[in-house]
Amino acid sequence: MDLVAPVIYIVNLVLAVGGAGLGIFAAVDAVSRRSDAFAAADKQTKGTWAGITVGCAVALGLGFFGGAFAPQSLLWLAGLTGSLVYLLDVRPRLREVQRGGRW
Template identity: 40%
Template sequence: MHLLVQSYLFLALAFSALALAVWALADAAVRPAPAFESADKRTKMFWIAMSGGAALLSLLAVVGAFTGLLFSIIAGVMAGVYLADVRPAVRDYRRGGSSPW
């Protein structure tokens, strides 16, 4: 019984990390590339690769290729860095300048 609960908990964490990673990947894909340089963040391709890697890690954790909790945590942190730090900085980018006004 204990292992069953633990398995479901790890699976829920893997699905949560997958959702965060897909959200980060989709958000990075729709942002214009100059917004990343304007906000002094890395390039758009870096964040797409980082979010894509997080999505792949969490997908492998969901399907059972990686059965450890560590991969879900790593994927969640990778996506969380984008969503908490980069997304707010590039969200208000306006073409022709970095000012939101």
């Protein structure tokens, strides 16, 4: 059992660092986008997505301190889900709208 604790610690540390980085990237990206691109992409407003991603970044950043926000906890997973929704659904659509489409 002495070998399991360090592995669990390393996995939690990697998840905390990766989640915090992902949350910060999503928040910075949402804040740096133009407001009219969100309307053109038929998504929520820039303020809504900026608030969601900043809140998720805070929740993911608190993963370093353990407790209710420890990696793999429900609040940490909710923060990860919010950031991933922005990065995998909203961000590609915003990039497409700002780029002017395919043709």
